[in-house]
Amino acid sequence: MLQPDYGFGPESTHMRSDAKKSVEPVAADLERVDQEDAASDPSGSDDAGIAAPSGAYATIGDITARDPVMTVRAGEVFYGESQALIDINLDIGRHEVVAMIGPSGCGKSTFLRCLNRMNDTIESARVTGEFLLHGENIYAKKSDVVSLRARVGMVFQKPNPFPKSIYENVAYGPRIHGLAVSRAEMDDVVYGSLERAGLIDEVRDRLDEPGTGLSGGQQQRLCIARTIAVNPEVILMDEPCSALDPIATAKIEDLIDELSQNYAIAIVTHSMHQAARVSQRTAYFHLGRLIEVGPTDKIFTNPVHRLTEDYVTGRFG
Numbered sequence: 001m002l003q004p005d006y007g008f009g010p011e012s013t014h015m016r017s018d019a020k021k022s023v024e025p026v027a028a029d030l031e032r033v034d035q036e037d038a039a040s041d042p043s044g045s046d047d048a049g050i051a052a053p054s055g056a057y058a059t060i061g062d063i064t065a066r067d068p069v070m071t072v073r074a075g076e077v078f079y080g081e082s083q084a085l086i087d088i089n090l091d092i093g094r095h096e097v098v099a100m101i102g103p104s105g106c107g108k109s110t111f112l113r114c115l116n117r118m119n120d121t122i123e124s125a126r127v128t129g130e131f132l133l134h135g136e137n138i139y140a141k142k143s144d145v146v147s148l149r150a151r152v153g154m155v156f157q158k159p160n161p162f163p164k165s166i167y168e169n170v171a172y173g174p175r176i177h178g179l180a181v182s183r184a185e186m187d188d189v190v191y192g193s194l195e196r197a198g199l200i201d202e203v204r205d206r207l208d209e210p211g212t213g214l215s216g217g218q219q220q221r222l223c224i225a226r227t228i229a230v231n232p233e234v235i236l237m238d239e240p241c242s243a244l245d246p247i248a249t250a251k252i253e254d255l256i257d258e259l260s261q262n263y264a265i266a267i268v269t270h271s272m273h274q275a276a277r278v279s280q281r282t283a284y285f286h287l288g289r290l291i292e293v294g295p296t297d298k299i300f301t302n303p304v305h306r307l308t309e310d311y312v313t314g315r316f317g
Helices: 026-040 108-114 145-151 166-176 183-196 200-206 216-228 246-259 272-278 296-301 306-312
Strands: 068-079 082-093 097-101 125-133 152-155 234-238 264-268 281-286 289-295
Touching (some): 082 097, 216 234, 272 296, 281 296, 289 296
Parallel strands (some): 097 264, 097 281
Antiparallel strands (some): 281 289
16 A cells, blocks of 8 residues: 655655754643744734634644544543643544544543543543534443444554464454354354454364464454454554564554544554555644644645644654
């Protein structure tokens, strides 16, 4: 899957000459940029979405999707007294991959975990705002979390196959959700899921062997097969290739491209090259805010906000 050179990364000839110089801590960057923009525009207007000195902030770019599956409005997350996400607004559309990028601790993984209520497992976490799946509030009291996590599946940073056979890893979800009644139906689900995950040819003759005996890349594809076996509408991926070698990473990225034909996909990645290869839209997070969102090629070649530009050109992150 060939991608254009967006001119970022250490090898880029487009990177600023001072890209490797130290910069002030990123915790002060948003305030610094806003102060500089306020000084250049005494009226305090929000031209191009850059925050006014009052501290109000509107995300730059189009937060909407043509055919939204998930919609988030005024999403916020608190861990005790600390606020991790601030007024997040974003749609995730059908048949598209949205990449979420930003420096460590910016809130992108926290946001991803909100989309299938994984933050429920953290006692101090509190989520406010609207998180909608086809218009239904996933945080409503009547919402079934088990059903939600089948509809919005998640693939984690580190492959986590169950201590079961390859077959049973994939069959587990359909079995507990009652998606297959007979052995023949279950076989169809398991084989079909492994095929869509690009793994069936490598494991066809050893489905009774432990899933933990596969290589790292194969385990991650097994986890993807396990996710899609319950027919989700959305697939969330939290740095799915960070623990894999380049060959295994390439296979996962090709798989993401294929899966986007049937699912809405949101992926968190620290690799801007990966974001460029697999996504159609990119969202840049910084200090709990969604700073800018737009078509991936535009984010990497012509970002509007200075923080986005500094990040994609390697000044920090």
